[in-house]
Amino acid sequence: MKSVLSKIFSNFFILIIITAIIKLPLLFTKNIQEDSFITWRVARNLINYGVIGFNGEERISASTTHLYVLITAFFQLVFGEYFIVPLLVFSGILFAVGSLWLAKILFPDDILKRGFFVVLLNMLPPALTASALGMEYGILFFLYNALIYFGVFKGKNWAYLILPILLLWTRIDTVIFLGVFFWADLIIKRKINALFIIGGILGVVSVVSFNYLYFGELVNHTITAKKIAYKNLIQNDSLVHSLYQWAYYGGLIKKYSIYTFLLFIAFFGFLLYCIFRIVKERSLLSFKTKVILIAVVSFALLKITLFSYFKAYFDWYYWLPRVFMFVLILYYVLQFLPVKQKILIPIAFLATFGLYSFQFLQSYTIGYMEERQRMQIAADIKNDKVGMNQSILLEPAGIIPFYTNLYTYDEVGLVDKRINDEMLKDENFWWINSVNRFRPNYILTIAKKPGDSGSFYKIKPEDMVTFNQHYKLEKTYPISKIHENAPKILRWIYKIRPIGKDYFLYKIVK
Incomplete structure (x- = not known):
């Protein structure tokens, strides 16, 4: 059995197909994030009117992502009105490829653990939502891990120059990720990476210039509109509410309560324990890989904290930070848990399948409602x-x-x-x-x-x-x-x- 799995997991295409099959049932729930349709209409508007907008020839940056608009427009040109399923499958595949690059960093010599890491990570709720609900996060996860793998890990110069530009054209808030991994790269190489800085500057300047020249705005209109519309959305500015919100968006339990907060604190404590064990270990991990793992978790916690503090009330902002926190947990389980592999893998799979089933039911409840109402x-x-x-x-x-x-x-x-x-x-x-x-x-x-x-x-x-x-x-x-x-x-x-x-x-x- 072990040799059969090793052969399967050593084949890049088979492993990606497995992850695609895992996500297919979610498509039948008909749960698609509402804001995806905004981007998709902007893409259709670009095809029909030659204008990036929402209403005919009126220019407006109604979508948060320019790159995803262009990709969606391509899929609509190729597949017409049936573009949604191919686009979602494409997003799921990109997410899987990104997770495979991450697995190659964490498990360079263990094909079996590498394969299980990819399969289990793609089954977790935040991975499913990020890659299968229609938003740009499958593409974003692909680009994040491309920069980590080809840039920070392998030191390819082209990655430092091109990928920051693509990231910033996908979402402007990826500047947080770029900042964290600039420091990670600096710690690993002990010198400032000029190409990384140039790539970041080119990305910011090109996006801001495009917004100003095309739309007459420095940032996407979505940011301005939300700032105006939501300024009085939540009146509670107490510390307790802020902590509840931090736990609400950082975890999987969607309820503002002391129990959600305590559960997230327990998860957070376990996360810190995993980091401690990983840092302390000297034989399994290189210094470079340790820095990358800590940077991944630092980015996740920083984004969750910043966005919850600034009252960003949309769950999809936190999908990828949750994925990155689970990356560390999953790595610890597969590499450090003192349980024999023949027992560990089935237990890990059953636990992950439970979370997978939880997400499937949640998507089904939302998809059923959307189909019969909106x-x-x-x-x-x-x-x-x-x-x-x-x-x-x-x-x-x-x-x-x-x-x-x-x-x-x-x-x-x-x-x-x-x-x-x-x-x-x-x-x-x-x-x-x-x-x-x-x-x-x-x-x-x-x-x-x-x-x-x-x-x-x-x-x-x-x-x-x-x-x-x-x-x-x-x-x-x-x-x-x-x-x-x-x-x-x-x-x-x-x-x-x-x-x-x-x-x-x-x-x-x-």
């Missing part, structure tokens, strides 16, 4: 034979605008700056002011109707009269109905963790 809303609107000559005001600007192709105003202002202008002019009544100014053909509200007590959609009495004259409630999409009609296992999960909200679709009265 996808249904998109289908209902499409029945009216709509297009770019009609408009919608809603949140989020993902699934529904992508499938209806309506001109879109979103409640964060990601895809239309004029919404942010309204927010700056009137913090309380910007929504109804936007309705009155833009007269969208469709309006979609979440949780409550406009004007209801406690509603996000604040309206003055005189505006409420006007709103009722111009808009009628077309259809309600209650989340409770979806929960009630779900398969038994999903009904049980929805009771433990209710997800989703009611939606109310309004249509203009002609």
Whole structure:
């Protein structure tokens, strides 16, 4: 058995195919991160109008990633409307290749452990979400590990020059990763790497220059829009809330509580213990590999801490930091745990499979809901034979605008700056002011109707009269109905963790 596995794991292509097969079941859950559809629509807009934007010929950096927009546009050109599955498979493959490069650093001579590391890492929840839910993180993980392997580990000059540019064109916040690994490279080589600095400078200058010359902005509009829209999102600035948020985004348990915090502290303590054991070990690891492992964990903890401190309330920002923390844990389990390999591997596989099943169920609960709510809303609107000559005001600007192709105003202002202008002019009544100014053909509200007590959609009495004259409630999409009609296992999960909200679709009265 050992010799058979060694032959399988020594074959690069077979190992990557195994990881791709592992992720295929997740595609059937139909769970795709909503913001992926924003990037995908920007890519389609580039194909149809020759403009990087969201609404026809209007230029706006509505997507957080330029490189992924170009890659998605290529897949849409090749596969047409059926591009999603090939793109997700491609993302999963890139993630697997990145994990293989990391495995070659950690297990240079042990093919068996290297193969198990790749397979087990790709089964873990943060790896599954990063590579199979549609965002750019499969590509990002590939580029991260390309720089670690070819640059910091192998010292290839081209890697220091080219990869920082590609990373920064994928996401501007990769400057955190580049900073951490610049120091790691400095510690390993004991001299400043001029090419690394040049690559970073070229990356920052080229992205910022492109944003300024093409969009008239220094940073992606998504950053500006979120800063305006979310400044009053969370009122709690206490230390306790900040610590809860740190644990919420650093771990896998999605609940703000003392128990989540204590569990993450226990995980954090185990992480530090693993680092201590790895640093102390003198025979298994080279100095270079130790520095890389510590740098990987340092990056993960630094990004989680910075982003949670600055109130970045989106789970996908933390997917790859969680992956890198699990890299260290998994390495410790395979290399240091004092258990015979014939017992250790099955136990590690069963534990990982449990986490894999946990993520599959979570994706299923979300995918089932999305298919029967937002996808249904998109289908209902499409029945009216709509297009770019009609408009919608809603949140989020993902699934529904992508499938209806309506001109879109979103409640964060990601895809239309004029919404942010309204927010700056009137913090309380910007929504109804936007309705009155833009007269969208469709309006979609979440949780409550406009004007209801406690509603996000604040309206003055005189505006409420006007709103009722111009808009009628077309259809309600209650989340409770979806929960009630779900398969038994999903009904049980929805009771433990209710997800989703009611939606109310309004249509203009002609």
